[in-house]
Amino acid sequence: MKTLADLKKIREKAQEDMKLRGGNVRIKISVGMGTSGIAMGAREVMKTFLEEIAARNLSDVLVTQTGEKGLSSMEPVVDLIEEGKPKVTYGNMNPDKVKKVVVEHIVNGRIVSDYVVATGD
Amino acid sequence: MYKEICAKYAPNKDNLIYILHEIQDTHPQHYISTEAVNEISKYLKLPENHIYGVLTFYSMYSTTPRGKHIIRLCESPPCYIKGSINILRKLKTILGVSVGETTKDGKFTLELCACLGVCGNAPVMMINDDVYGDLSEEKVEDIIDKIRGRN
Amino acid sequence: MSLKHIDLLICCGSGCISAGALKIKERFHEVLKEHKATNEVNIIETGCMGPCDYGPVMVIYPEGIFYKHVTPEDVEEIVSEHFIKGRPVTRLMLQEEEKTFAAQKDVPFYQKQIKVALENCGYINPESLDEYIATGGYEALGTVLTEMKPQAVIDEMKASGLRGRGGGGFPTYIKWQMVHDNKADQKYIICNADEGDPGAFMDRSILEGDPHRILEGMMIGAYAMGASMGFFYIRAEYPLAIKRIKMAIAQAKEMGLMGDNIFDSDFSFDAEVRTGAGAFVCGEETALIHSIEGERGNPTPKPPYPAIQGLWGKPTVVNNVETFGNIPTIFRKGAKWFASMGTEKSPGTKVFALTGDVKNTGLVEVPMGTTLRELIFDVGGGMIGDHKFKAVQLGGPSGGCLTVEHLDTGVDYESLKERGSMMGSGGVIVMNEEKCMVNVAKFFMDFCVEESCGKCSPCRIGLKQMLEILERITSGFGREGDIEELQRLGESISKLSLCGLGQTAPNPVLSTIRYFRDEYEAHIRDRSCATKVCKDLMHFQIDKDRCIGCSLCARNCPVKCITGSRDEKYIIHQVDCIKCGNCYDVCPVKAIDKEPGMHPDTVAHRAELSKAVNRYEDL
Numbered sequence: 001m002k003t004l005a006d007l008k009k010i011r012e013k014a015q016e017d018m019k020l021r022g023g024n025v026r027i028k029i030s031v032g033m034g035t036s037g038i039a040m041g042a043r044e045v046m047k048t049f050l051e052e053i054a055a056r057n058l059s060d061v062l063v064t065q066t067g068e069k070g071l072s073s074m075e076p077v078v079d080l081i082e083e084g085k086p087k088v089t090y091g092n093m094n095p096d097k098v099k100k101v102v103v104e105h106i107v108n109g110r111i112v113s114d115y116v117v118a119t120g121d
Numbered sequence: 122m123y124k125e126i127c128a129k130y131a132p133n134k135d136n137l138i139y140i141l142h143e144i145q146d147t148h149p150q151h152y153i154s155t156e157a158v159n160e161i162s163k164y165l166k167l168p169e170n171h172i173y174g175v176l177t178f179y180s181m182y183s184t185t186p187r188g189k190h191i192i193r194l195c196e197s198p199p200c201y202i203k204g205s206i207n208i209l210r211k212l213k214t215i216l217g218v219s220v221g222e223t224t225k226d227g228k229f230t231l232e233l234c235a236c237l238g239v240c241g242n243a244p245v246m247m248i249n250d251d252v253y254g255d256l257s258e259e260k261v262e263d264i265i266d267k268i269r270g271r272n
Numbered sequence: 273m274s275l276k277h278i279d280l281l282i283c284c285g286s287g288c289i290s291a292g293a294l295k296i297k298e299r300f301h302e303v304l305k306e307h308k309a310t311n312e313v314n315i316i317e318t319g320c321m322g323p324c325d326y327g328p329v330m331v332i333y334p335e336g337i338f339y340k341h342v343t344p345e346d347v348e349e350i351v352s353e354h355f356i357k358g359r360p361v362t363r364l365m366l367q368e369e370e371k372t373f374a375a376q377k378d379v380p381f382y383q384k385q386i387k388v389a390l391e392n393c394g395y396i397n398p399e400s401l402d403e404y405i406a407t408g409g410y411e412a413l414g415t416v417l418t419e420m421k422p423q424a425v426i427d428e429m430k431a432s433g434l435r436g437r438g439g440g441g442f443p444t445y446i447k448w449q450m451v452h453d454n455k456a457d458q459k460y461i462i463c464n465a466d467e468g469d470p471g472a473f474m475d476r477s478i479l480e481g482d483p484h485r486i487l488e489g490m491m492i493g494a495y496a497m498g499a500s501m502g503f504f505y506i507r508a509e510y511p512l513a514i515k516r517i518k519m520a521i522a523q524a525k526e527m528g529l530m531g532d533n534i535f536d537s538d539f540s541f542d543a544e545v546r547t548g549a550g551a552f553v554c555g556e557e558t559a560l561i562h563s564i565e566g567e568r569g570n571p572t573p574k575p576p577y578p579a580i581q582g583l584w585g586k587p588t589v590v591n592n593v594e595t596f597g598n599i600p601t602i603f604r605k606g607a608k609w610f611a612s613m614g615t616e617k618s619p620g621t622k623v624f625a626l627t628g629d630v631k632n633t634g635l636v637e638v639p640m641g642t643t644l645r646e647l648i649f650d651v652g653g654g655m656i657g658d659h660k661f662k663a664v665q666l667g668g669p670s671g672g673c674l675t676v677e678h679l680d681t682g683v684d685y686e687s688l689k690e691r692g693s694m695m696g697s698g699g700v701i702v703m704n705e706e707k708c709m710v711n712v713a714k715f716f717m718d719f720c721v722e723e724s725c726g727k728c729s730p731c732r733i734g735l736k737q738m739l740e741i742l743e744r745i746t747s748g749f750g751r752e753g754d755i756e757e758l759q760r761l762g763e764s765i766s767k768l769s770l771c772g773l774g775q776t777a778p779n780p781v782l783s784t785i786r787y788f789r790d791e792y793e794a795h796i797r798d799r800s801c802a803t804k805v806c807k808d809l810m811h812f813q814i815d816k817d818r819c820i821g822c823s824l825c826a827r828n829c830p831v832k833c834i835t836g837s838r839d840e841k842y843i844i845h846q847v848d849c850i851k852c853g854n855c856y857d858v859c860p861v862k863a864i865d866k867e868p869g870m871h872p873d874t875v876a877h878r879a880e881l882s883k884a885v886n887r888y889e890d891l
Contacts, residue, residue: 134566180549202701234509238286238473242327254290
């Protein structure tokens, strides 16, 4: 390490590793992990999100989990929360649908309306 | 053995404190014997009285043999306020020794010490390098029993 | 590829470790393995998060959920409910007055705090240089080395107004300027981590929780004054702090942040760790220097100041841990930003260690000038139980106590000094109405007598005299004139002692006399300790109406001074009673009361004895 630019490089890499602890998050994905969500495969859904995001190196996307959302018939349910935009809720998710949401919504900014079950709070 | 420990450090006076620490820590009875002082004196080319001057100045060094486990109960005001006196009474009862003494089986030495800096969890004590906080009389009994059981 | 979606931050400061944090960490590893979820959670050991009384504590990100008093038995539930199912465990959250505080940032303890020196403590893994860099670490050093001249660094320090956080409150830039102006082939910088004040543990916590910050602060100082070598002098009682700072030095060297030509400048620096061996006086800078040299830690008169003639006769600066901890942030955010906090004469924030009878004991950082009320009642959560606030001792054995009337005093160097107390290193010992102030003063004096190095006579002999008078007062032999004698001695010792230890040691006695003179008078004139703490000035009494004559008290009395029978009930023979309190503890119907004041029988007995002694002396 010899320059401030070197330091900056290390810092950016290190911040990426610490992103769970807040900071620069563009989109938050919140997976409903109630009993029924898990029974319907919410863990697989979350895993797929994590894998896809890591594979595409999307450093400003955060995956979290919440409890039951009360939409049992549509489990697994996932919220996409973007700063300054209404919340988008996707239902009946599975790994294939997750891949599509990542490409369409998260990367290209187009909501996949076929899977949407609700928008706004 | 003392020679080997000395040899790990450069023969400078400012290493005296570290040599004393290591000799005491590695001795099974946790103390600094007259032979050790003699050896350090030769190695650092310092008079023995200088070494005794330093070693008796600092409260962590002992010139008498001590137990395998050294219990250091904090006697600072924050611990006092939270009842360290009762903890001391308990320790004296279960170990059967007074402050500064070693149990007959040579396992424990009971000492008091200055602030351990864990005042948020007062009262506290240190046994060797481990700190135990939020002490109650029952907890103390439990801790001592566990250490006794281990050996 | 990382599947980790949870950062589990377990506080591993000494406080939480003493409450069992390491066992909990082990348990998490086991349980995550059982649930095949090890690849989903980062387990991070952090430094002190502050609220030691809640320990062991942890924070779980991304939500920032705060759990307290966690036990190994709770781990299974945290993993299966929170981590796997996303349902945080409410019962482990802070609950007060029917409110639940889920997120760390909402917990009242953190609300009024502004963290500068403690910025990363409890947030990053102290053993990871990367995490320190991620929070902006070493940016200040890089900027200083590549863009600023040493004098400009000192000027910036002057503009920040930072004063030494170790106790004296001496402006940091003046020390730096003195060494900077002193041309010498070798200069040294020392970090004073010989934190010995009872009730202070901020230095330990910062070293354990954010060691790189201290190293960076030291290097900025070293560059400003032209020192190429630094020493960390750490108490041997702090093994974890020693380990962490050694690790930080090794990491910085490996990364090229320490060594030759740092940031391609002509500044080269190396640092070593030195440890003490248990001597309070070594916190005094000249004593500390002698200890590093391998001598007894005796202080020497100043001048010569260490800035002129310090370690091995070379110009030396000694700064406290917390002082260094502020420096990287000052250079990252600017002196103006720093000076905008706190008061005009005491800018910035100060870390305090809250201990004693206050609900939330632990480590807090607030702007200078925050009132004692805010500190004790808002951040500290007030008194434990239904107890009333009586006094607060600031600055440890060097400070003085303040009372209810001072609760609205802003805490800064000057206002505390005016009221007979001092900042010291920031220990805040809160006391409730059950504490006897004479006894507390005696306790502090006892500490200073024990720790006096014995080099100068005012401290060695004078403090001992004060202690003897205090012992006399608390054991019922106080005389008229004792209070004045204590004041006279105290004032002379303050003026005549060689170093800070002796100069400040009378403070607790002088300040308790100032604010609680009536307690001293009651001890001397009425032979009575209203709080029933001083054993000679209280007595136990069996209430005949409540006594059931079970004889348990008599059987447990070690000096057999309780007699009676089932019909006559039991009675304590006061003259023989040693006030051990066994009877009080064992009485099944709580028929024994603690009463203030010496029992008339004891008073009469003592009078007899002294008459006898006088007769003997007359012969």
